[in-house]
Amino acid sequence: MIDKVKIAELVNEKLTDDQFLVDVTVSLSNVIDIMVDSDTGISINQIVEISRFVESNLDREVEDFELSVFSAGLSEPFSLVRQYKKNINTEVDVLLTSGLKLTGILLKADDQGIDLEVTTKEKSEGSKKKELVTRVHTLGYLEIKETKKVLKF
Numbered sequence: 244m245i246d247k248v249k250i251a252e253l254v255n256e257k258l259t260d261d262q263f264l265v266d267v268t269v270s271l272s273n274v275i276d277i278m279v280d281s282d283t284g285i286s287i288n289q290i291v292e293i294s295r296f297v298e299s300n301l302d303r304e305v306e307d308f309e310l311s312v313f314s315a316g317l318s319e320p321f322s323l324v325r326q327y328k329k330n331i332n333t334e335v336d337v338l339l340t341s342g343l344k345l346t347g348i349l350l351k352a353d354d355q356g357i358d359l360e361v362t363t364k365e366k367s368e369g370s371k372k373k374e375l376v377t378r379v380h381t382l383g384y385l386e387i388k389e390t391k392k393v394l395k396f
Contacts, residue, residue: 257296265315273308280315320389327352334393356383
């Protein structure tokens with residue numbers, strides 16, 4: 244079986260400073276999936292370069308494989324702190340481990356967790372109408388099940 248650590252090392256050799264490896268998976272049948280991302284965006288040509296570099300450093304005569312290199316899609320959940328940092332000031336959906344779903348602006352991200360600004364309509368005391376209330380939720384990564392960027396059209 245092809246070594247996942249070796250694949251990660253190869254990918255990291257080819258990445259530029261603003262690019263980063265999100266995930267590498269190698270199935271039992273040697274299907275290699277490599278997900279990369281970038282702080283500033285990654286082009287198809289850069290993806291092709293990474294794919295060719297990895298493929299040229301593996302020997303199909305020793306072990307046959309299938310290789311797929313792709314960028315983290317808009318619908319993919321965040322899996323690295325760097326992805327959170329890249330999306331500061333962006334609207335995100337956060338699903339908590341408790342099952343609660345929050346939608347708001349990602350204000351801050353560090354190694355401990357995030358600050359999420361959430362605006363909701365709530366009824367205040369003595370009022371018949373709901374008013375917009377904005378709160379900042381400080382969440383640790385252990386509380387977060389999944390975070391995705393909100394897509395607006």
